[in-house]
Amino acid sequence: MQRVPAVRFDVAAGRVVERPDTLAVEEPLEIRVDGRSVVTTMRTPGEDVDLAIGLLLAEGLLRTADEVR
Numbered sequence: 001m002q003r004v005p006a007v008r009f010d011v012a013a014g015r016v017v018e019r020p021d022t023l024a025v026e027e028p029l030e031i032r033v034d035g036r037s038v039v040t041t042m043r044t045p046g047e048d049v050d051l052a053i054g055l056l057l058a059e060g061l062l063r064t065a066d067e068v069r
Contacts, residue, residue, distance in 0.1 A: 001025070033061065 006021035030040045031052045038061065043051055056062040 031055065 001022050002025045003020050003022050005018065006023065008017045008019065008021065010017055024044055026042045027045055028040050029043050029048055029051065031038050033056070039055065039059075041051075041055065053062065053065050053068055057065065062068070
């Protein structure tokens with residue numbers, strides 16, 4: 001999450017309101033296996049290790065999470 005200036009449209013009142021708002025951010029995550037890039041995915045930062053392990057398990061590049069060093 002990131003606090004940024006934002007323009008909001010209040011449809012009910014028919015006006016524009018400018019004020020800070022909290023927005024979700026996305027950033028790229030490059031996943032490497034043995035130093036080799038396997039995939040780059042977009043994600044909301046946090047829990048990156050769990051995301052990488054889950055993706056590698058789902059794609060069949062890992063048989064179990066115990067294979068992670």
